[in-house]
Amino acid sequence: MEESNNSFRSTFYLLTHGFYVLIASLFILLFSFQFTCHDFIHKYNLIHALCILGLLGLILYIYFNFTRRSTYLLDFACSRPPNDFKISKEEFIKLARKSGNFNERAIKFQQRALYKSGIGDESYMPKLVFQPGHKISLRESQEEVAMLIFGAIGDLLAATKIKPKDIGILVTNSGVLNTTPSLSSMVINHYKLKHNIQSFNLGGMGCAAGIIAIDLARDLLHVYPTTYALVVSTEAISCTWYAGNNIGMLLSNCLFRMGAAAMLLSSRNRDRWRSKYELKQLIRSHKGMDHSCFKSIYLNTDSEDKQGISISKDVIEVGRHALKANIATLLPLVRPIFEQFHFFTNLPWRKKIKPYIIPNYKFSFEHICVIATSKKVLDEMQKHLGLTDEYMEAPRKTLERFGNTSSSSIWYELAFLEANTKIKKGDRVWQIAFGSGFKCNSVVWNALRNGGMPKQSPWIENSV
Template identity: 55%
Template sequence: MARSEQDLLSTEIVNRGIESSGPNAGSLTFSVRVRRRLPDFLQSVNLKYVKLGYHYLINHAIYLATIPVLLLVFGAEVGSLSREELWKKLWDDARYDLATVLGFFGVFVLTLSVYFMSRPRSVYLIDFACYRPPGELKVTKEQFIEKARKSGKFDEASVEFQRRIIQSSGIGDETYIPKAVMTDENCVTMKQGRLEASMVMFGALDELFEKTRVRPKDVGILVVNCSIFNPTPSLSAMLINHYKMRGNILSYNLGGMGCSAGIIAVDLARDMLQANPNNYAVVVSTEMVAYNWYPGKDRSMLIPNCYFRMGCSAVLLSNRRRDYHRAKYRLEHIVRTHKGADDRSFRCIYQEEDEQGFRGLKVSKDLVEIGGEALKTNITTLGPLVLPFSEQLFFFATLIWRHLFGGGGLQTSAKKPYIPDYKLAFEHFCVHAASKTVLDELQKNLELSDNNMEASRMTLHRFGNTSSSSIWYELAYLEAKERVKRGDRVWQISFGSGFKCNSVVWQSMRSVRKPTSRNPWLDCIDRYPLPSN
């Protein structure tokens, strides 16, 4: 087997128990399963997801299809007449022709009215904010390991395991963790959870309201997502109480939905804005590090300790037409993929207690493979919505050729379909900064350049995995570098427990200048990108 193929495979030895009968009775039996680390996107493309993408694309096109038909019919009738005959029809037989003309324009106006009435309202992103914790919570990798050892929560084997993971994680020496996690006290308490929640959420929202000059009472829709920490009253209620928001606000609190919940929250806010015109919506995405801290010995549960760091984002959305001129981005597409029907995907990231009774997130060894399958489904559905026509044409031609002749003599030349170049559809990529391994695999399979992955890698290095808010730290990085120009399209993609993979596409309404304040990258942007990365 070639080395390149071996790199994509993982071997798992599974204990199948003790043989109950036969010549091997009383002996342990094992099975060996060899799996790909990430599915090869070039080997299989499911047509149903391609069709699903086109279903999204033509959802409202039926109305527009009527217009060219009417124009064709009317033009054919008029075009067959000379100027004298047309004049005679219009004026000498006015009753007949006037009724025809009025009938045509009536259908034309009705078609346009139905189309524009059924067309979704534009949703604008006015601005967003990413919270940067205070400097005293900053921790280097070595400090992390030393504090973990001194906290007394881990044995030496667990400390050494975390050291190996964090050294190859892609995380730098300036990430933030709560003080409580590195002390001997129990940090998995409601008190510590609320303290961290108030710090990061209030910090992000204070910045957002200051940047947009929108009053909290002007917000009509509030969506908060936090996967692990879900107190009563909810986090959304905490914000309403703190900012004294209005009594008829539509508030929602999403829990247990993993790192991809930020895009789900934006999707929910969009739907609510479609049903409630002339409104503002705020989306808050975060995760509580202290409440998710695992002090046990199970190595699959120790992995989240090494990656997750403090962070929070707050996004202001609007459907008001007068916000068109001050908006930064317009929402173009959201595509959501859920693989929860599959048992392996469902249990890929699973919260449970270990043998000692400590609660934590158990991360499966199949995570990269399962995540890749969800990603493949998601981008296959997204393709028809965003790719240039030429790319779609090449894709379909080679796909049809493969399905027609793949089993015959042309199998060798046609076994791989043409994979569209997503770099032609987007100027900027914000891939969820989960880990260095995940980013490496995605870059290789999507054939993205180092420049395309820069925002994700630098975010992972500077802030760590901030869960659902990481894609906003990446967009803040692009803005701080002054790379977002008018008309650019930004692809944010995230994945998380369930297993889910979600995409959102934004179009820039104006060129974004380098911020002079209130950007988490301002104090360090000149040091990035790092040469070694």
């Protein structure tokens, strides 16, 4: 019933406002042309003149009501947990031994994985998971997520000066933690958002859910164009922790770390001047129809009924195929004409010319933010796409400093680019995220202004 009421309100909104646009357009045209059209009216007749003016009004009506609006990213913010949550690789192994949860084989596996992961000694995670006899607690996971998301949202609202009552759309996402009430309800309750807010909570969609949340917010802004959309991406590490000895389920312990990001979107043209980026393309690819892809990342339990995330050995190959499908759809939309011509004239069936397989990404993007999963994944991405070290700097630095923060990872990377003043007006930023299911999603942003040093950033110590 609620969905039908929302649909009715949306339809009514579009019809009434579209009607006003149509009438106003006709009135303005008639008033503007009442003198210039005098000879035209005498030469033909009033009926013909009104028909032409009506046609012009109809064109304006169609343009304003059926042309897809631009989506703007006013700003974003990433949380940085307190220093008490910092953990080094050495401390990780020391606490893992003290916990009594792991046998020596499991300890050595995690030690090798940590030192090959690309994660440094300053990432963040809740150390309570190492406590002997610790069990996954809903309350602890809620407290962890609340600290992260409220920190990010608070910084975002302070930077944009937007009041909570002006937010009409809210989309939150977390892969494993799904509470009742939802994370979106937690945000609504904490910031006292208005009662008719359009709120959604995405769960079970993995690290790629952040871009899905952006896609949903964009679509909602086309239905409710006079409001702001708040998107919040996070994950609770305490509820993904695995305290068993199944080697296939231990890798997530070594890679995932605490983090959250909040983004504020608008589709109003008057917000363009104050926005940082404009959304240009968003492509989603799903490989869930293939069983090996579907089972590549899986929340599971071991023989002792201990919960954890199982990551298959085929996950890199699965990701490669998903990325290929995504790029095949995205590149024709963003590649310059001369690059497309180069590809066409070097088609693989032309035996006399070397096949032009890997495009030159510098013609399509100035910056690339690949989700900071692990060093091995980033190495494969760089090799597979033929990316330069400059393109990979933000993902590698983010992995080293913050670890894999799930769906928020790509925003820490964009924050790195901003903190190092690498963003210039007109730059195109390509964000790529992978997730369970298996999914590969990507979004392209266009920078609307030069990115100066931000006042608030997870990369800047004591930023205000």
